[in-house]
Amino acid sequence: MVIGYTPLDPLVVLIGTALAIWFLAKAPVRLMAYLPTALSLYFFIPLFTLLTLWQTVPILLTMRVFLQGRLKMAPSVKPIFAFAIMAFVLSATLTIIAGSDTTRAIIRIIYYLGIFAMFSFCYEMGRKPDAFRLLLKGLVVLGVIYATYGFYQIVADRIGLPYRGILRGTSAGDVAYEFGFVRINSLANEPKRLGYVMFVCALACFFYVPPKESTARWMKWIGRGIFFMSLFTFSGSYLMTIVIFGAVALLLYPSKATKFFFGAIIISAVLIVAFPEIGVIDAFQVGYERRALEIEEGIDARFVYRQEFYGWDYLNNHPLAAFFGVGIGQYFTTLNQQYGMGVGFTEFGGLAPMNSTFLELIFDLSGIVAVVFYLGIAALIWKLYQAKEVFLCLALLFVTVQSFTILTLQFMILFAGVGIARLEQRRHVQPEVLPQTYELAE
Numbered sequence: 001m002v003i004g005y006t007p008l009d010p011l012v013v014l015i016g017t018a019l020a021i022w023f024l025a026k027a028p029v030r031l032m033a034y035l036p037t038a039l040s041l042y043f044f045i046p047l048f049t050l051l052t053l054w055q056t057v058p059i060l061l062t063m064r065v066f067l068q069g070r071l072k073m074a075p076s077v078k079p080i081f082a083f084a085i086m087a088f089v090l091s092a093t094l095t096i097i098a099g100s101d102t103t104r105a106i107i108r109i110i111y112y113l114g115i116f117a118m119f120s121f122c123y124e125m126g127r128k129p130d131a132f133r134l135l136l137k138g139l140v141v142l143g144v145i146y147a148t149y150g151f152y153q154i155v156a157d158r159i160g161l162p163y164r165g166i167l168r169g170t171s172a173g174d175v176a177y178e179f180g181f182v183r184i185n186s187l188a189n190e191p192k193r194l195g196y197v198m199f200v201c202a203l204a205c206f207f208y209v210p211p212k213e214s215t216a217r218w219m220k221w222i223g224r225g226i227f228f229m230s231l232f233t234f235s236g237s238y239l240m241t242i243v244i245f246g247a248v249a250l251l252l253y254p255s256k257a258t259k260f261f262f263g264a265i266i267i268s269a270v271l272i273v274a275f276p277e278i279g280v281i282d283a284f285q286v287g288y289e290r291r292a293l294e295i296e297e298g299i300d301a302r303f304v305y306r307q308e309f310y311g312w313d314y315l316n317n318h319p320l321a322a323f324f325g326v327g328i329g330q331y332f333t334t335l336n337q338q339y340g341m342g343v344g345f346t347e348f349g350g351l352a353p354m355n356s357t358f359l360e361l362i363f364d365l366s367g368i369v370a371v372v373f374y375l376g377i378a379a380l381i382w383k384l385y386q387a388k389e390v391f392l393c394l395a396l397l398f399v400t401v402q403s404f405t406i407l408t409l410q411f412m413i414l415f416a417g418v419g420i421a422r423l424e425q426r427r428h429v430q431p432e433v434l435p436q437t438y439e440l441a442e
Contacts, residue, residue: 002165004173005044012043017056024064028121029128032418033138035118039410040142040197042189046170049107054410058114061121071120074424080376081119087369088112088328095327104351108329108364115413122417127425135418136208136391143201144222146194147229150184154232157182166190169350178234185233192355195238196402198230200395200411207391237355237405245398252385252393307354308405310335310343315362322367331363357403357412374400377416384419387426392419 016038023031038057044050065071073081092112095105125131149164156163157175165173166185176183176191188194205223210216230238314335315322326334332351336344346352354360361370377400384393396415399408 001160001162002173002175003162004165004167005170009043010045012041013045013051013053013056016041016043016053017060020053020057020060024060029125029131030134032122032125032131033134033141035122035414036135036138036142036197036201036411039414040188040193042167042185042187042193044167048103050169055111055114058118058410059110061117062110062113065117065120071116072124073120074123074420076424077376077420080372081116083372084365084369085116087365088116091325091328091365095330099327099330101330101333104329104332105327106329112328112364115409118410119413119417122414123421126418126421131418132422133208136204139201139204140208140219140222143198143205143226146186146188146198146201147226150186150194150198150229150232153184153186154182176234181232181234183232183234184229191233192235192237192406195230195233195235196241196399196406196408196411198226198233199238199242199398200415202227202230203391203395203398238402241398241402241405244401245394248397248401249394253390307335307343307352308356308359310339311354311356311359311363314338315367322362324368325366326363328364331360334363353407355406357407357409360407360409377412380416380419383423387423389419389422392422 020031020034020038023034035057038053041053044052049055071081092105092109096102096109099105152161153163153165153175155161164187165175166189168174176185183191185191185194186198188197202223205219205226208219210219311331321334331354332344334344342352344352354363358370358374361373377396381393381397381400384396392415396412396419399411399415402408403412
């Protein structure tokens, strides 16, 4: 039995927000362990928008910036940061004055303020000795929780136990299937928004050094288990990202990628092949064929629910929008006016967002900003590689590749802020005295 929205939702948001306030007041660095959970846990309060922890916590960080009176960042990123802020202020001003959807514009403006504030916070905390270890620990714990509840969803669906499914607002709970096999979403939003979170959680298991040596021996197997469970999201974009990421990771870290990343894939493949009666292989095959057909047909299909297809078509037909965007939060109305019902907004009036950070940045802040931002991220990934910051390099690489098909901006900012802080710290600290958690846990 699938459970949807319950009184537990607002309670989780209120308690989670209060916990973040406590961290900020008592020990801000401890929020680094909590941030991955806050940015992915899907419980909400229905107000003007669905108020989740990934909205309330960035709002708290925004308030903290205003109280401090400044954003904190490395000198090396100030030019890009200043350019992004100027573009944001210009787009926000024009949208408020002339936009067709002021309410959505205000909501998105608050969202981007949270992005700036979260980057500043992650950079500030990332310079503290315990921040990196706390981040890894938080990811490991989150991955175990998501994998455990995802496994419970599979079992509960088979034997009829109650479980929390995919929430469709406050009125309905749902579950997605692939060839009769339940697609886990655990305690996250949807399967496609769970996979990449579980992947970076699994990755963290290979780098986190726990206090007890006996626990350390199990960390890699815990990571492989989290990765294996993430495959049951059956998300086509997630699986495609794994392939692309694997190819790049093999070039960057041939020995480590072969030993750990491909080891996890081989173990997962063996388990799937060893139990053919489960039907996982058929599910992957059917899912791949359906998604390949969706991409081939694009907006010419009889039913199109991927808003990014319309987004790319609109940009192709409106080159100026590709350069300058359409205003913060305005693409919903813009696409709806261009393509009609079901585009931008659902038949029931709800928002139909595009599953692409890259496209959202183009429509909200302009293609120029989007290109500069991604070039900056690419440069940071390369610098992290050169500095032997293996986890941050791979984690940022994965969520960046995934960002073209899923909304991962907050996780990109999380890893980018910590990564820049670590690079700054390495300039002032000799490598031999850095904590061992900088390198791959042996």
